Amino acid sequence: MALTPTKQIALGFEIPPFELPDTVSGKLVKHNHIKGEKGTLVMFICNHCPYVLHIIQELIKIGYDYKDKGIGIVAISSNDVENYPQDHPDRMKEMALSLKFPFPYLYDESQEVATAYDAACTPDFNLFDKDGKCVYRGQLDGSRPGNDIETNGEDLRKAMDLVVQNKPVPKEQIPSTGCGIKWK
Numbered sequence: 001m002a003l004t005p006t007k008q009i010a011l012g013f014e015i016p017p018f019e020l021p022d023t024v025s026g027k028l029v030k031h032n033h034i035k036g037e038k039g040t041l042v043m044f045i046c047n048h049c050p051y052v053l054h055i056i057q058e059l060i061k062i063g064y065d066y067k068d069k070g071i072g073i074v075a076i077s078s079n080d081v082e083n084y085p086q087d088h089p090d091r092m093k094e095m096a097l098s099l100k101f102p103f104p105y106l107y108d109e110s111q112e113v114a115t116a117y118d119a120a121c122t123p124d125f126n127l128f129d130k131d132g133k134c135v136y137r138g139q140l141d142g143s144r145p146g147n148d149i150e151t152n153g154e155d156l157r158k159a160m161d162l163v164v165q166n167k168p169v170p171k172e173q174i175p176s177t178g179c180g181i182k183w184k
Contacts, residue, residue, distance in 0.1 A: 012133050130166065
């Protein structure tokens, strides 16, 4: 597994539109269905990545902690399921249901959404303000598999709290790192 960082691109870009199937409900979900009153978090994750599995419980906690604070949250998997069958939509649905995801878990079969977001790894976080401008593309926290740092979501939570308060998010951000997106 090659360690891949989030691409550092200029912040301030508008939320790229999408319409993807929710693996649990089977319904198509558009980006504007997810948009929160205060902001929106778009996460690229998958079922098999050890970096995602290491932090998944914290992502779920964040989902529950921020669902009533005006932040819309969605998780998207864009991995090639032919070569990574554990990331198949059926398996995504199983994971979302068994772990009680408080956010939709969408499947990006064409990988066009991952490309539009310039996603590079799992996990990859994109936090948008109330106007739909990207203000954060950093890490969840300093925890990684094997580094003995407790997962607490502090970096992403700080950014989300600032968005909730309608305050600017610092532009100095530590990129997320994880497994590279599994491109077709």
